[in-house]
Amino acid sequence: MAKPAPSPSKPFASQHPTWCPGCGDFGIWNALQRSLRRLKLKPDQVTFVFGIGCSGNMVNFIKAYGFHGLHGRPLPVAEGIRLANHRLPVIVVGGDGDGLGEGIGHFLHTARSNPNITYIIHDNQVYGLTKGQHSPTAERGFISPSAPLGVQEEPVNPVALALASGASFVSRGFAGDVAGLEELVVRGIQHEGFALVDALQPCVTYNWHNSYHWYYQRVYNLDSVGHDSKNFVAAWERAQENMAEKIPLGVFYARSRPTIESQQPALARRTLVEQQPSQPIDISKLLTPYQ
Amino acid sequence: MDSLEVFNWKICGVGGSGLQAVSNILGRTLVRGGYSVHVYDEFPSIIKGGLSTGQVAVSSRTIRSHRTTVQLLVCLTEESIKLHAGELSPNGWLVYDSDVVSGAPMVRPDVVSFGVPLTSITREIGAERLLRNTVALGVTLDLLGYPLTDTKKIIAAEYEGKGHQLVEGNYRALAVGAEYAHAHAPKKFPVALHQLHNPQPRMLIPGNDALSIGALAAGCSLYVAYPMTPSSSILTYLVKHGPDYGMVVRQLPDEIAVINQAIGASFAGVRAMVGTSGGGFSLMVEGLGLAAMTETPLVIINAQRPGPSTGLPTWTEQADLRFVMHASQGDFPRVVLAPGDPNECFTIMPLAFNIADRYQTPVIVLTDKYLAESWFTTEPFSLSGVKIDRGQIVKRGKVDEQTGMYRRYADAPSGVSPRPLPGTPGLPFMANSDEHDQFGLSNEEADVRITQQNKRLRKIKGIAEELPKPSRYGPKLADLTVICWGSSKGPVLDALDLLAADGLTVNAVHVQALSPFPTQEFRNLVSPAQRTVVVEGNAAGQFAGLALEQTGIELADRILRFDGRPFEPTELADAFRQRVK
Ligand SMILES: Cc1ncc(C[n+]2csc(CCOP(=O)(O)OP(=O)(O)O)c2C)c(N)n1
Ligand code: SF4
Ligand SMILES: [Mg+2]
Numbered sequence A: 001m002a003k004p005a006p007s008p009s010k011p012f013a014s015q016h017p018t019w020c021p022g023c024g025d026f027g028i029w030n031a032l033q034r035s036l037r038r039l040k041l042k043p044d045q046v047t048f049v050f051g052i053g054c055s056g057n058m059v060n061f062i063k064a065y066g067f068h069g070l071h072g073r074p075l076p077v078a079e080g081i082r083l084a085n086h087r088l089p090v091i092v093v094g095g096d097g098d099g100l101g102e103g104i105g106h107f108l109h110t111a112r113s114n115p116n117i118t119y120i121i122h123d124n125q126v127y128g129l130t131k132g133q134h135s136p137t138a139e140r141g142f143i144s145p146s147a148p149l150g151v152q153e154e155p156v157n158p159v160a161l162a163l164a165s166g167a168s169f170v171s172r173g174f175a176g177d178v179a180g181l182e183e184l185v186v187r188g189i190q191h192e193g194f195a196l197v198d199a200l201q202p203c204v205t206y207n208w209h210n211s212y213h214w215y216y217q218r219v220y221n222l223d224s225v226g227h228d229s230k231n232f233v234a235a236w237e238r239a240q241e242n243m244a245e246k247i248p249l250g251v252f253y254a255r256s257r258p259t260i261e262s263q264q265p266a267l268a269r270r271t272l273v274e275q276q277p278s279q280p281i282d283i284s285k286l287l288t289p290y291q
Numbered sequence B: 001m002d003s004l005e006v007f008n009w010k011i012c013g014v015g016g017s018g019l020q021a022v023s024n025i026l027g028r029t030l031v032r033g034g035y036s037v038h039v040y041d042e043f044p045s046i047i048k049g050g051l052s053t054g055q056v057a058v059s060s061r062t063i064r065s066h067r068t069t070v071q072l073l074v075c076l077t078e079e080s081i082k083l084h085a086g087e088l089s090p091n092g093w094l095v096y097d098s099d100v101v102s103g104a105p106m107v108r109p110d111v112v113s114f115g116v117p118l119t120s121i122t123r124e125i126g127a128e129r130l131l132r133n134t135v136a137l138g139v140t141l142d143l144l145g146y147p148l149t150d151t152k153k154i155i156a157a158e159y160e161g162k163g164h165q166l167v168e169g170n171y172r173a174l175a176v177g178a179e180y181a182h183a184h185a186p187k188k189f190p191v192a193l194h195q196l197h198n199p200q201p202r203m204l205i206p207g208n209d210a211l212s213i214g215a216l217a218a219g220c221s222l223y224v225a226y227p228m229t230p231s232s233s234i235l236t237y238l239v240k241h242g243p244d245y246g247m248v249v250r251q252l253p254d255e256i257a258v259i260n261q262a263i264g265a266s267f268a269g270v271r272a273m274v275g276t277s278g279g280g281f282s283l284m285v286e287g288l289g290l291a292a293m294t295e296t297p298l299v300i301i302n303a304q305r306p307g308p309s310t311g312l313p314t315w316t317e318q319a320d321l322r323f324v325m326h327a328s329q330g331d332f333p334r335v336v337l338a339p340g341d342p343n344e345c346f347t348i349m350p351l352a353f354n355i356a357d358r359y360q361t362p363v364i365v366l367t368d369k370y371l372a373e374s375w376f377t378t379e380p381f382s383l384s385g386v387k388i389d390r391g392q393i394v395k396r397g398k399v400d401e402q403t404g405m406y407r408r409y410a411d412a413p414s415g416v417s418p419r420p421l422p423g424t425p426g427l428p429f430m431a432n433s434d435e436h437d438q439f440g441l442s443n444e445e446a447d448v449r450i451t452q453q454n455k456r457l458r459k460i461k462g463i464a465e466e467l468p469k470p471s472r473y474g475p476k477l478a479d480l481t482v483i484c485w486g487s488s489k490g491p492v493l494d495a496l497d498l499l500a501a502d503g504l505t506v507n508a509v510h511v512q513a514l515s516p517f518p519t520q521e522f523r524n525l526v527s528p529a530q531r532t533v534v535v536e537g538n539a540a541g542q543f544a545g546l547a548l549e550q551t552g553i554e555l556a557d558r559i560l561r562f563d564g565r566p567f568e569p570t571e572l573a574d575a576f577r578q579r580v581k
Helices: A024-038 A056-060 A074-084 A096-102 A104-113 A158-164 A178-190 A212-216 A232-239 A284-290 B019-032 B078-087 B118-124 B129-144 B149-162 B164-184 B207-217 B232-245 B255-267 B278-293 B321-326 B342-359 B369-373 B446-466 B486-501 B519-526 B542-551 B569-580
Strands: A047-050 A065-068 A090-095 A117-123 A169-174 A195-200 A219-221 A247-254 B007-014 B036-042 B051-059 B070-075 B088-097 B112-116 B203-206 B222-225 B248-251 B272-276 B298-304 B362-368 B375-378 B430-432 B471-473 B480-485 B506-511 B513-515 B532-536 B558-560
Touching (some): A047 A056, A074 A117, A158 A195, A169 A178, B112 B129, B149 B164, B232 B248, B272 B278, B278 B362, B321 B362, B321 B513, B321 B542, B342 B362, B369 B486, B486 B532, B506 B519, B519 B542, B532 B569
Parallel strands (some): B480 B532
Antiparallel strands (some): A169 A247, B203 B375, B471 B506
């Protein structure tokens, strides 16, 4: 086991991360620790769900309850956890390949159903863990080991996709801006519903194009231009900005809307897990229609 | 009529015209009267149009399956006469809608044709066309000399939610049908049914409803699914009744979301179940292994239909056995249970949940269209002997000093280690699809891999001890031993009864738990057999191959069926007879 990560500034650290030195995942990991501490949450109070990827390897660097499932499938697991226990704060950590390639259907449908979870996408334009193939967010022309002539498809725009899918909280952060990312994660957790944090994350090993420097030249904060996060049309316009030129960071859109948990009659008073019976349920009433 | 004195009624018409409902009402009427009944529907994979049939087999002796020979055939269209009149028994009766059939129908000379102007009768009483079925039901009951009282009660209960007018309309349709038959029947119908003396309360229920009620009894509290015939009625049943019992029931966008959501809920501590058919199960395969690797309890129902691919969507087959019992990568305990009738469907659910929880592993329940959607007569389900055992869920424990994490996957002799639920104070851990150490942290060291893999696989031993053993039906010594599994049970047992009436000694072995395979018990039952024949609904003899692999017993003689139709007992009895003569 790698040596334990420094405590108590990082109460949620289990082992020291094994990401490549300089990887943007460190920034996201730090921002997560800081936001959880700021919210005064303890490791046994939070449940993480991880995708598969360098990002999902955070399963080994976080101390909390957690589930490291299948590539592309963390969102339905997270929704299931919320239905079982709607008092647990649930945070999903996954890659752009995981969430926008393999699992893009879940992205759209989970935005629609609006469970109260915070979803952090490590958006690095590559499949880090499988050695640098392009991901669905890679720009057209991006050269990767599996696209030697350059990517031929348009990139997925996670912010626009979330808006179009009815997501109730849509934001974008940058691993090189830990304080800004911390703020977004805090707001995401506080938001009652599906909260997307698209975290731009330099992969220093496989993505030499979208480097820290490249991002620093382009990012700006939505607050600095007086963006109104209640205005869907404005959010949509900001989401369409050409990333090659300008990259807005911050909360694009937030509104309150019923969560899927809040609409289940069975969860009106207590959590499902609190209601687990220890004796068989009397089903005799159900038998009469068959007689 | 065969030696079990089965009366078989069949109604044919256009799909989506309520044939299933009317068969069901006739079936329940006769179950109330003390008869043993089996209701079987066939329908094409389209909603309206195409020809559908509903059939009701009735006997004062126990029957567990349908029959192909028909004594009373009701045809609502001209085409259905052409298609089905050949199924009539010698001197059988054809009742047809004389408003839609031009001239006298072309049938065998021994058949009694009775034209009833069903359309105009229905119109005259101002009822909508669908009620032709109820008029035909009235005709049927009158021909049988059977009172209308129970039928009216069932109609009232069935339609009361949909309005008084509908109930009244059905009453009238029933009465005019009976009156018409009374006044115009060409002669006395050869079969008479009457309410049997002092009937025991029994139910007429399809396998899917029995599974659903079993799951509710077992405290299942989350069911998620994506519709797929023939599993869909579990979803519609539980959506309707589950919330009264505190259940969360949802239709999700696809089967991958389904299994992952159920796994998430189960990880968080609730009894969760999913249901599908082979196509949807294919999408769940990776999730199946995930449940095993993370040691998360889960119950998965696969109601089989013929494949490959979309196959014959509304027909039956038993050809997913090898698929489900080997599905997903790697080695892990595969638990596959195949109930043979609705009572076994009901009782297997609490067992499936208890095994899933106690061994922290997925359990597959395998049925098929025939069992899932046909209606069988059964004793009312009983909760006696039903227990809820959630296995080892811990609220307190020691954590590792260095990591502060709980040893969720600590090695254990039984393979099962206690699990805390997320949110429990002080016991954080990771459930990890990567191979992992005792805390659930990813670990690729050889000794950790071996320890964890052995831990998971060791569960098989305990599970095997708890599964239902193969059952023998009929005499201990017999000239022929019929071996079957899952839903073939009903037709096989009915065939045995037919042969017993002929004085032939044939017995049957029915296997409910298919994986882990009950090797010793199966050997004990089958080794002494004089002669064996396997009856199963697939082309490859999947079970026969499995039995050979698991027991070394070669079962070369096989009756296989893969035309989408279920086995039929009189045909089976003939096939068995040939083998013992
Ligand atoms: C079903 C399935 N397909 C493929 C893989 C192999 N795989 C593992 S991680 C990964 C891509 C990871 O990329 P991303 O989600 O962007 O995460 P990153 O490593 O960039 O953080 C792939 C293709 C897998 N584990 N499962
Ligand atoms: S490969 Fe890229 S994403 Fe993965 S750890 Fe290294 S730098 Fe980070
Ligand atoms: Mg990536």
